[in-house]
Amino acid sequence: MAENLLEVKNLKKYFPVKAGVFKRTVAHVKAVDDISFAVKEGETLGLVGESGCGKSTTGRTILRLLEATAGEIVFKGQNILTYDRKQMRKLRKEMQIIFQDPYASLNPRMTVGNIVGEAIDLHNLAASKKERNEMVRELLEKVGLGSEYMQRYPHEFSGGQRQRIGVARALAVDPKLIIADEPVSALDVSVQAQVVNLLQDLQKEFGLTFLFIAHDLSVVKHISDRVAVMYLGKIVELTDKDDLYNNPKHPYTQSLLSAIPEADPKKKKERIILEGDVPSPVDPPSGCRFHPRCPKAFAKCSEVEPEFKEYGAGHFAACHLLED
Numbered sequence: 001m002a003e004n005l006l007e008v009k010n011l012k013k014y015f016p017v018k019a020g021v022f023k024r025t026v027a028h029v030k031a032v033d034d035i036s037f038a039v040k041e042g043e044t045l046g047l048v049g050e051s052g053c054g055k056s057t058t059g060r061t062i063l064r065l066l067e068a069t070a071g072e073i074v075f076k077g078q079n080i081l082t083y084d085r086k087q088m089r090k091l092r093k094e095m096q097i098i099f100q101d102p103y104a105s106l107n108p109r110m111t112v113g114n115i116v117g118e119a120i121d122l123h124n125l126a127a128s129k130k131e132r133n134e135m136v137r138e139l140l141e142k143v144g145l146g147s148e149y150m151q152r153y154p155h156e157f158s159g160g161q162r163q164r165i166g167v168a169r170a171l172a173v174d175p176k177l178i179i180a181d182e183p184v185s186a187l188d189v190s191v192q193a194q195v196v197n198l199l200q201d202l203q204k205e206f207g208l209t210f211l212f213i214a215h216d217l218s219v220v221k222h223i224s225d226r227v228a229v230m231y232l233g234k235i236v237e238l239t240d241k242d243d244l245y246n247n248p249k250h251p252y253t254q255s256l257l258s259a260i261p262e263a264d265p266k267k268k269k270e271r272i273i274l275e276g277d278v279p280s281p282v283d284p285p286s287g288c289r290f291h292p293r294c295p296k297a298f299a300k301c302s303e304v305e306p307e308f309k310e311y312g313a314g315h316f317a318a319c320h321l322l323e324d
């Protein structure tokens, strides 16, 4: 059984809402509100939910690109929220991020060789320029780009190729954990599978651990070992991938799954349409946050927050319907 590489414990990330001439804090956006999960070494955990549910904030808070409001982020047994700058600088080598937008995340004035080589330089990973260039060449080849691209600039590449450059940059420092923040959402559907397959191949080759963030359950299906579903700052369900797709317990997960088109036209699936928009995380609904939109809500749902509990081996969910 693999060990936990990352443990997120009761993590909260609130953003203050300021108003008035004195810019006083009048409220908080509760983007991430008390979530806990672990990612085992070598596994891929998919983190899924509609936009604004807090999944990207979770990824950025784990990397400390945003400072947590409360909770613990335990990486290799150490709570990294206690780390000072120097310790964090060292740690950044082990935790990398691949951004959603391959157009915005690459410096347009730098050649691909320098974009990928920058991290090698920053962490002094090469003894000479020759060695550094050799490393860059190898990395580009690993992501399916020839070394002839080293002197080119990002605008000369397609979206899929740019995302490959982003992957090579993340790999340059030999990380343990990669947080892939919607890495294929900005790409054409035809290119998405290629990038997902590439990430899977690299995971095997380098023993990587992934937190794979997506807004769509169909994207994470292929790559994830387990999947966590987020709604309005909370994790509402977390389990093994097959279990989630075959036996979703939470009404929100059921509605997300019903939106995925069925490949086999003979299999009929009833689409569950959710009413209304996702409520504001400044003032989330009482009780179960999903209750204003839940087709199965009953009286207790608006009054009592359901506990996130285990219902069957490794299958966690937060819903009153599951309680006996």
Ligand code: SF4
Binding pocket: 250, 251, 252, 288, 289, 290, 291, 292, 294, 295, 296, 297, 298, 301, 306, 318, 319, 320, 321
């Ligand atoms: Fe729906 Fe109630 Fe379950 Fe929330 S607790 S998901 S509102 S049934």
